[in-house]
Amino acid sequence: MENAYYEKLIRCRDAVRAKTDFQPRIGLILGSGLGRIAETMDIVTVVDYKDIPGFPVSTVPGHAGRYLFGYIGGVPVVCMQGRVHYYEGFDVHDVVLPTRVMGLLGIKLLFLTNAAGGLDPEMDTPSLMVIRDHMMFGFPNPLVGPNLDQLGPRFPDMSQVYDPALRACLHDTAAKMGMKLAEGVYIQLTGPSFETPFEVRYYGSIGGSAVGMSTACEAVAARHMGLKVCGVSCITNKGAGLSAAPLNHEEVIEAGNMIGERFSQLVTAAIPELDKLC
Numbered sequence: 001m002e003n004a005y006y007e008k009l010i011r012c013r014d015a016v017r018a019k020t021d022f023q024p025r026i027g028l029i030l031g032s033g034l035g036r037i038a039e040t041m042d043i044v045t046v047v048d049y050k051d052i053p054g055f056p057v058s059t060v061p062g063h064a065g066r067y068l069f070g071y072i073g074g075v076p077v078v079c080m081q082g083r084v085h086y087y088e089g090f091d092v093h094d095v096v097l098p099t100r101v102m103g104l105l106g107i108k109l110l111f112l113t114n115a116a117g118g119l120d121p122e123m124d125t126p127s128l129m130v131i132r133d134h135m136m137f138g139f140p141n142p143l144v145g146p147n148l149d150q151l152g153p154r155f156p157d158m159s160q161v162y163d164p165a166l167r168a169c170l171h172d173t174a175a176k177m178g179m180k181l182a183e184g185v186y187i188q189l190t191g192p193s194f195e196t197p198f199e200v201r202y203y204g205s206i207g208g209s210a211v212g213m214s215t216a217c218e219a220v221a222a223r224h225m226g227l228k229v230c231g232v233s234c235i236t237n238k239g240a241g242l243s244a245a246p247l248n249h250e251e252v253i254e255a256g257n258m259i260g261e262r263f264s265q266l267v268t269a270a271i272p273e274l275d276k277l278c
Contacts, residue, residue: 016101024106026077029079029110031115032236035082036261042072049066073269092141100221109227111274112229114215115233119203130184134216139216142221143221158223163229173269188214189213191213192213200239215233
């Protein structure tokens, strides 16, 4: 698997390189309903996932399925407008393939975003939360299997997945904009079903702040490659049992759209500052 998978990564990278020689410094992954940031980019090139041989293509509404190459605040960025998920039936190694391809394209920093459910009944929705740490609960680690020595070590350190300096930068940037960001622990589950009220109470009781179906595995793959990582969750709804409303994906998209302007402003302002810390 090691050689075949690494060769697949290289083929995907080379297919992208055949379409553009743009050199990004920051990779940005956009979660459900958060695609509005594309409107703020000075886009140079668009590469659709379907045009990359062997590349996984998302089936989820709200995920456009393309790489955007361009500038945000003058910084060269590759933006994933849409991601793939384990619950779609993809192998976990394919779930993190787009992240690894961005690493092979030369990014130094990965900025992760997602739509998530809140585990704290006091947390406002929609709101933005800086990810301090994560837990993959019942989710396969993307590093299982033969180690890809070309990417990173067999046993990578995960004591500070989300770089403290980058987290502080996000808070400082928000404060200058008159925004206040929460900070907490993100828990990744497999999905696709939303959590039960008991699960929400349990994950909150062990210290979780938000729950979702992406992000942590991408952060692990990025750290394995030596990339710096930061992340922001858009808390689109309260977890099951914390409100009377039933949960649905349309609500997630709608809440993402509601907070999309604030999110776009934060990302646009933060990326030039984060770039200084690459």
